Amino acid sequence: MSTPLKPQLNKDYMITQLNELLSIPSPSGFCMDIMNYLRNEVEKLGYSMEQTPKGTGIIVIPGQKSGKVIGISAHVDTLGAMVRSIKSSGMIRFTPIGGYAMQTVEGEYCLIHTRDGRKYEGTVLSSRPSVHVYNDARDFKREEANMEIRIDELVATKEETEKLGISVGDFISWDPRTRILPNGWVKSRHLDDKASVAALLGLLEWLKREGKAPTYTIKLLISTYEEVGHGCAYIPEDITELLAVDMGAIGDDLSATERDVSICAKDSSGPYDYAMTSKLIELAKREEMPYAVDIYPNYGSDASAALRGGSNIRAALLGPGVHASHGMERTHADAVVNTAALLISYIME
Structure with missing residues (x-):
C-alpha cells in the first residue's frame, strides 16, 4: 500500500461554506441564486465555472498527465415544493419536489417564491391541524391531498392570495433550520447534498493553498436536478470515470454512522464499478479514516443518472454519512472533511 497522503x-x-450553502433556497429547478454564489466562490479560489444549458456547473482542474478525465459530481438542488393550486380558503395546496414523506414536512416553516421576486412566509400543516377541533386530527393521513400551506398574510380567500402575486407554479422552499454545534455536529435540512458540495469546495481550497495539481484532469460537476432523477444525465464526453459524491444513508442493516465516509457498493441502479469502489476502500484504509461500505436499495445518484443517460463510464459513489435522510438530517464535520480527504487521495494517485 502506498504512503498516506494525510492532506x-x-x-x-x-x-462556513456549508452554512452559507444551506442558507440559500435551492429546490430542484430553482438554483439560480446558489449557482451564482458558487461561481463567485470558485472564482475567489482561482478557478472558473461554466454552466450547461440545463444549469449544471462545470469546474475544470487541469491535471499533470493526459490520458483520462475524471468527473466528480455533487448536487446543490434540494427537496421542496411548488404551488399546485390555491384553495377557496386562501391556503395553498402544494405538490412535492423530490421524494419525501409528508410527515417530515408537517409543521415546517417555508418560503413561497413568486415569479416576480416576492417572498412570503408560510407553515406546512395538515388540513386537520388541531386536536381541539378535529376528532381525527391524530389519525388523519399525511398525504399530498391532505396537506396545505398557511400563508403569513391577511388572506382568507383564493382571490386575496392571488392578489399577493402567488400563483400556480411558484416554488416553495423549506426552512433548513441549520444548527452547527461546537462539538462538530451539523443538523439541518438539505445536508443531502450540500455537505458534499462543501467537501468539493474544501478540495478546491486545498489544491489552491498547496499549489497542487491532480494527476489527471478533473471536472467537478455541480448538478441542479438530482433530486428529481436527471441531474447528471448529461456529462462531458471526455469523462471516463465519475465519482458521485452524495450523502450516505444510515439505519436498518446499514453500517455507516454520521462520522463515517460512506462508500456505496450498490444502489437501486445496480453495482458500482468494482475497481473504483475497491480503490476507495483501499485509500480509506491507507488514510486511516472512519469509513463504511453499504448497499442502498432505495437510492439513486448522479452517477445513476449518467449511466442511464448512456454515458460510457465507470462510476463509484461516496459521501458523508447523514442520519434521517430526506427528513431532519444530521452529519458531523469530520465526515465532511474526510470525504474531501478521500477525494484528494483518489485524484492525487
Whole structure:
C-alpha cells in the first residue's frame, strides 16, 4: 500500500461554506441564486465555472498527465415544493419536489417564491391541524391531498392570495433550520447534498493553498436536478470515470454512522464499478479514516443518472454519512472533511 497522503484540510472553511450553502433556497429547478454564489466562490479560489444549458456547473482542474478525465459530481438542488393550486380558503395546496414523506414536512416553516421576486412566509400543516377541533386530527393521513400551506398574510380567500402575486407554479422552499454545534455536529435540512458540495469546495481550497495539481484532469460537476432523477444525465464526453459524491444513508442493516465516509457498493441502479469502489476502500484504509461500505436499495445518484443517460463510464459513489435522510438530517464535520480527504487521495494517485 502506498504512503498516506494525510492532506491538511481547512475544516473551518468547509463548515462556513456549508452554512452559507444551506442558507440559500435551492429546490430542484430553482438554483439560480446558489449557482451564482458558487461561481463567485470558485472564482475567489482561482478557478472558473461554466454552466450547461440545463444549469449544471462545470469546474475544470487541469491535471499533470493526459490520458483520462475524471468527473466528480455533487448536487446543490434540494427537496421542496411548488404551488399546485390555491384553495377557496386562501391556503395553498402544494405538490412535492423530490421524494419525501409528508410527515417530515408537517409543521415546517417555508418560503413561497413568486415569479416576480416576492417572498412570503408560510407553515406546512395538515388540513386537520388541531386536536381541539378535529376528532381525527391524530389519525388523519399525511398525504399530498391532505396537506396545505398557511400563508403569513391577511388572506382568507383564493382571490386575496392571488392578489399577493402567488400563483400556480411558484416554488416553495423549506426552512433548513441549520444548527452547527461546537462539538462538530451539523443538523439541518438539505445536508443531502450540500455537505458534499462543501467537501468539493474544501478540495478546491486545498489544491489552491498547496499549489497542487491532480494527476489527471478533473471536472467537478455541480448538478441542479438530482433530486428529481436527471441531474447528471448529461456529462462531458471526455469523462471516463465519475465519482458521485452524495450523502450516505444510515439505519436498518446499514453500517455507516454520521462520522463515517460512506462508500456505496450498490444502489437501486445496480453495482458500482468494482475497481473504483475497491480503490476507495483501499485509500480509506491507507488514510486511516472512519469509513463504511453499504448497499442502498432505495437510492439513486448522479452517477445513476449518467449511466442511464448512456454515458460510457465507470462510476463509484461516496459521501458523508447523514442520519434521517430526506427528513431532519444530521452529519458531523469530520465526515465532511474526510470525504474531501478521500477525494484528494483518489485524484492525487
